[in-house]
Amino acid sequence: MSRNIFKEIEKSVMNEQMEETTRQKLLGNLLRMKDQKINLMVTGATGVGKSSTINALFGEEVAKVGTSVNPETMGIDKYKLDNLVIWDTPGLGDGKEADNRHSKRIIDKLYEKDRNGDLLIDLVLVILDGSSRDLGTSYELINSVIIPNLGENKKNRILVAINQADVAMKGKYWNAQENRPERKLQNFLEDKVASVRRRIKEATGIDVEPIYYSAGDKEEGYMQQKPYNLSKLLYYILQHTPEEKRLVYAQNINKEEAMWKDNDDLQDYRAGILETFMESVTRGMAIGGTIGQAIGSLVGLGSVGRVIGTVGGAIVGVGANIISGVVDFFGGIF
Ligand SMILES: Nc1nc2c(ncn2[C@@H]2O[C@H](COP(=O)(O)OP(=O)(O)OP(=O)(O)O)[C@@H](O)[C@H]2O)c(=O)[nH]1
Ligand SMILES: [Mg+2]
Structure with a gap:
């Protein structure tokens, strides 16, 4: 696998304008996540x-x-x-x-x-x-x-x-x-x-x-x-x-997307997986609180494309960037 999810997140943190102390804090959180x-x-x-x-x-x-x-x-x-x-x-x-x-x-x-x-x-x-x-x-x-x-x-x-x-x-x-x-x-x-x-x-x-x-x-x-x-x-x-x-x-x-597609329909497991990963990221980066909640409830709606569109408008900066980085990483398999 060529891409690295932690690199994606790091990129989002580096590309966003923010105070240097905030950046250092986010990078520290990322490091802790990476070490698990x-x-x-x-x-x-x-x-x-x-x-x-x-x-x-x-x-x-x-x-x-x-x-x-x-x-x-x-x-x-x-x-x-x-x-x-x-x-x-x-x-x-x-x-x-x-x-x-x-x-x-x-x-x-x-x-x-x-x-x-x-x-x-x-x-x-x-x-x-x-x-x-x-x-x-x-x-x-x-x-x-x-x-x-x-x-x-x-x-x-x-x-x-x-x-x-x-x-x-x-x-x-x-x-x-x-x-x-x-x-x-x-x-x-x-x-x-x-x-x-x-x-x-x-x-x-x-x-x-x-x-x-x-x-x-x-x-x-x-x-x-x-x-x-x-x-x-x-x-x-x-x-x-x-x-x-x-x-x-x-x-x-x-x-490989085909591996994940066919499931019983008691629950939308793929949406559940994505949501679970999102939650881990937002909590792990401690960008939780309102942003995390907003993302959580939006991801729950299902369509990722729509979610990102809405999140982009609703919240600013690093949270949305990180989330779209994570979505990109999975390339639509979940
Ligand atoms: N039809 C079908 N065949 C399967 C499935 N899972 C595994 N097999 C087949 O069952 C055989 C044994 O699978 P393995 O994955 O090697 O089983 P294992 O538990 O690792 O076996 P050991 O390492 O020898 O203990 C292989 O021929 C697989 O292709 C399945 O879900 N459906
Ligand atoms: Mg075996």
Whole structure:
């Protein structure tokens, strides 16, 4: 990715006329935002689509996608994208000895502290296979390995996502033309979500809100199956991430618009993502207050073009410039 979101913001600050003390303050805030780091753990059984999900979210070829029967991801793989670190770890179901080894690695990682003494892993994304009838090893992973070792803020440190929605009923009731599930498959997936939620609640007392999606399927570089609900997944990831860190994801988002387009219409996730990033910027730069509010409510209206037009007229200077810089950066994907 050639463009840098923090550079865009810096440009806006430098190009605007303002008192030098104000400028220095804004640049200081920017520096603090730039220094944030995210550590995301992605885990789940062999072949659920961990690598595919990482690649769909953050651009091609971050993680190797497997087509063989041998699990591609044996130890913990670490991918570093600017300030985003992704830990790609195997789930359970590879035999007792391997399972013990995997569990131990996961638990150690969950207790690891960063240099500030905070827990290193910000969020654990547990991926389940929507086409699998037997989620026993996944429940074992979630209920016995991950949740008991999440520390205090358990609810916000785990996100459960059910992948391969397109083939959950062996490919039946998937509307390939419109890239969405038909009613029957939708009901099937919603039942799955409900039963996963219930099984976790019963075993751990923790309320999670699982979602279903498709990371998509690529063969020889050609996208056979476009992602579905990928924007929803990112939206949920953002909501589970401390506000001051969210912009780290923005820097590394997959810039291919087609990846983000198809979602359930319970909510406009793409508008939600943009709004979330805007909020992070305005708060992080401490240009919040009235300007932040005005931008927030305007972004909520939807159309970005119209928003910028109105903001330009309604508020002056750096706030509007920064916001249009951020919108430019995403180039219309959200
Ligand atoms: N149809 C469909 N296929 C998918 C989806 N997600 C992943 N796949 C396919 O499932 C296979 C396994 O995907 P990977 O992303 O390698 O799974 P993984 O969890 O990283 O596997 P390991 O690293 O081996 O544990 C690949 O052939 C993917 O193309 C999806 O949403 N829909
Ligand atoms: Mg993998």
